[in-house]
Amino acid sequence: MFRIPTRARSIFFQFIAVFLFITWLILLCIKPVNFFPDSDGYLETANNLGDTSSGRPILFPLLLLITNKLHLKLSLVCYFIEIISLAALFWFCGPRKKLLSSTNFAILIVVLLLPAISSYCGACLTESILFAVEIWMVIFLSFLFFPKQPNSLAKTILYSLVICLLAILLKPWIMVYVVGCSVLFTVIALFTKAFRSARTPALVLLIVTIGSFIFSYRYNMSKSSSSANIVYLMANSDKADDLKARLKESKDTTSKEARFMSLMVEDIELLQAKYNSDPLITPMEELKLLKVNDKAYTDTINHAFKIAYFQRKQDIIKLMGLSVERYIRDTKFGLVCVDFCYGPSIKMLKKNGVYFALAFSFLTLITWFIRQRMKTKFSFRKYLSAMDKQLLIFVGVLLLNSIFFALFLCISGGIELGRTVLPATLFQLAAISYLVINRHKTTVSKQDNTQITQQ
Numbered sequence: 001m002f003r004i005p006t007r008a009r010s011i012f013f014q015f016i017a018v019f020l021f022i023t024w025l026i027l028l029c030i031k032p033v034n035f036f037p038d039s040d041g042y043l044e045t046a047n048n049l050g051d052t053s054s055g056r057p058i059l060f061p062l063l064l065l066i067t068n069k070l071h072l073k074l075s076l077v078c079y080f081i082e083i084i085s086l087a088a089l090f091w092f093c094g095p096r097k098k099l100l101s102s103t104n105f106a107i108l109i110v111v112l113l114l115p116a117i118s119s120y121c122g123a124c125l126t127e128s129i130l131f132a133v134e135i136w137m138v139i140f141l142s143f144l145f146f147p148k149q150p151n152s153l154a155k156t157i158l159y160s161l162v163i164c165l166l167a168i169l170l171k172p173w174i175m176v177y178v179v180g181c182s183v184l185f186t187v188i189a190l191f192t193k194a195f196r197s198a199r200t201p202a203l204v205l206l207i208v209t210i211g212s213f214i215f216s217y218r219y220n221m222s223k224s225s226s227s228a229n230i231v232y233l234m235a236n237s238d239k240a241d242d243l244k245a246r247l248k249e250s251k252d253t254t255s256k257e258a259r260f261m262s263l264m265v266e267d268i269e270l271l272q273a274k275y276n277s278d279p280l281i282t283p284m285e286e287l288k289l290l291k292v293n294d295k296a297y298t299d300t301i302n303h304a305f306k307i308a309y310f311q312r313k314q315d316i317i318k319l320m321g322l323s324v325e326r327y328i329r330d331t332k333f334g335l336v337c338v339d340f341c342y343g344p345s346i347k348m349l350k351k352n353g354v355y356f357a358l359a360f361s362f363l364t365l366i367t368w369f370i371r372q373r374m375k376t377k378f379s380f381r382k383y384l385s386a387m388d389k390q391l392l393i394f395v396g397v398l399l400l401n402s403i404f405f406a407l408f409l410c411i412s413g414g415i416e417l418g419r420t421v422l423p424a425t426l427f428q429l430a431a432i433s434y435l436v437i438n439r440h441k442t443t444v445s446k447q448d449n450t451q452i453t454q455q
Contacts (some may be wrong), residue, residue, distance in 0.1 A: 013105035020112035021083070028075040028122055039124035057223050059133075059169035060126045078121035078128035085132035086111060089430070093142050094437035106364055107433050113357040114429075116338045116422070126170055127419060131426050133170050137163050137178070138398070138430045144201040145185075145394055156201050160208035168212070172220035173412070174423055177405040179213050182206040184397045194389035228279055228292040229414025230305045231267075235277035237322055239308050240268040242315075257307070263288045264304050280415065319411060326410040330417055334406060334425040340418040391435070398431035 045056045046064035067074045090104045098104070111117055120127040140159050144151070151159070167174040182205045188195045189202040213220075234240075243265050250258050267290040275282040279292045289304060291297040309319045331337050339354040406424035413420030 010100075010102045010105070013102045013109065014100070017105045017108045017112065020109060024079065024112060024118045024121075025076075028079055028118075029073075031075070031122060033074045034123045036123060036125060042124060042126075057126075057169050057172055060129065063129065064124070074124065074128070075122040079118065081129050081132045082117065082121060085135040086433075089135050089139060089433060090437060092139050093434050103437060106360075107436060110357045110360055111429070113353050113360065114338055115353040116340055117426075125419075127422065130170065130423065131429075133166050134174075134423065134426050135430050137166050137174075138427075138434060140166075141181075141394075141398075142434070144205060145198050145390065151201065153200075153204070156204045157208060160205045161212070163205070164209055164212035164216075168216050168220065171423060172216070172223045173409070173420075175209075175213055175216065175220060176408065177401060177423065177427065179209050180401045180404060181397055182209040184401060188393055188397070192393070195393050198390065225292075225414065226412070227298055227301045229412055230301055231271070231279040231290045231292050232277065232414040233411055234264075234290075234304070234308055235268050235271040235279065240265050240272070242318075243268075243308065260289070260304070261307060264290070264308070278415065320407075323407045323411045326417065327407055327421070331406075331410065331421050334421060334428070337418045337422040337425045340422065395431050395435040398434075399428055402427040402431070 042056060042061055042064060045051070045058075046061040046068065049058070049061060049065055063077070064074070066072075067077050086108065087099075090099055090107075094104065095101075116127075117131050120130070122128075140163050144156060144159050163178060164175065167178045182202070185195075185198070185202040186206045189199040195202075243261050247253065247258060247261055247265070252258060267287050270286060271277050271279060271282060271290075279287075279290060284291045284293055289297065289300055292301065309315050327333065335354050402424040405427070406421050409420045409424060410417065
């Protein structure tokens with residue numbers, strides 16, 4: 001059977017990657033940065049960076065300030081930040097002698113085929129550098145759990161703090177994902193032999209992340225549009241009908257809670273009938289309770305959310321079901337988020353970029369499987385058992401927690417669902433890249449592997 005020489009295959013992948021890289025570079029050079037409703041707010045925050053009352057995290061406005069002061073093209077700066085960060089993932093998390101390997105170039109091609117990652121660089125929004133921030137979080141997590149030399153306690157704490165800062169300073173609710181990962185890592189380290197050597201970094205990460213989450217909770221809440229998202233969720237579900245049914249079943253329709261529920265129904269029906277269920281465009285004087293732009297009504301909206309979704313057990317179950325439904329229906333398992341574009345793009349890729357990337361990945365997997373079959377009587381089970389178990393656990397936690405994180409964002413993301421679920425999708429991409437790069441080599445020392453085997 002005909003086989004493509006390794007050198008020729010490597011040159012082919014390099015050519016495709018360079019071609020795509022230059023194509024995006026040209027598009028970003030000739031097209032101006034796109035401005036969207038959020039952009040003006042970020043620019044205002046950048047111009048008044050010392051104003052702590054701003055409703056936006058500091059990292060992206062700081063980048064805007066630097067690019068404006070140095071008169072740099074924002075789209076190009078963000079594009080190079082993304083590419084350099086991906087190269088850093090290859091360098092720190094893969095075999096360093098194979099930085100220009102076919103595997104790395106194949107992953108780069110897949111990334112460049114996803115317009116949501118490259119096209120975001122043409123927008124004045126946080127998504128421009130979101131993938132880069134998440135890649136660096138994965139890199140620092142790998143420093144924690146796969147050190148080339150044992151980390152000191154101080155270095156372990158430092159890495160954990162850097163991860164928390166990255167999670168807070170761009171999109172604060174990414175911190176929920178980090179806390180989820182730290183809990184899973186700790187539980188697995190305590191009860192699984194294969195991950196027992198990672199017990200200390202897992203515990204340190206858990207303590208630091210929980211402490212950071214508690215310490216930064218007010219900051220996180222001040223940087224999130226939770227009130228608008230709560231009202232959007234209620235207005236875009238069957239909650240009005242459910243509240244009406246509960247009012248009919250109520251024994252005392254004159255009670256304070258019954259009157260409160262009645263006003264909730266009136267506000268929800270107003271949003272649905274006149275304003276396309278969008279609370280941000282609704283004049284606040286027309287609403288009775290759900291005034292999202294008035295901070296005085298924050299507690300009122302939170303109370304309405306508690307009544308709607310947490311007063312009865314079946315409400316909580318329905319909320320979980322709604323989360324899954326929106327993840328499947330509105331984001332199509334995250335594909336809509338990846339294909340959600342701002343800025344310049346190749347029309348064919350804008351329409352089919354995600355599917356090209358998935359097809360490319362699938363064909364690559366089939367090719368690899370055929371090659372393995374040609375070499376020996378390949379057993380997938382033996383291949384998995386030969387791989388480092390710690391690496392599989394590490395990537396498994398990132399992927400599993402990404403799914404739960406996406407489901408959480410589907411009910412808390414609100415108006416911009418595609419953008420809010422996007423972080424979980426990009427975490428999955430980074431985790432998969434990490435697994436693919438390291439499939440032939442792990443960074444756990446032989447001594448650690450020997451101890452795990454003996455245990």
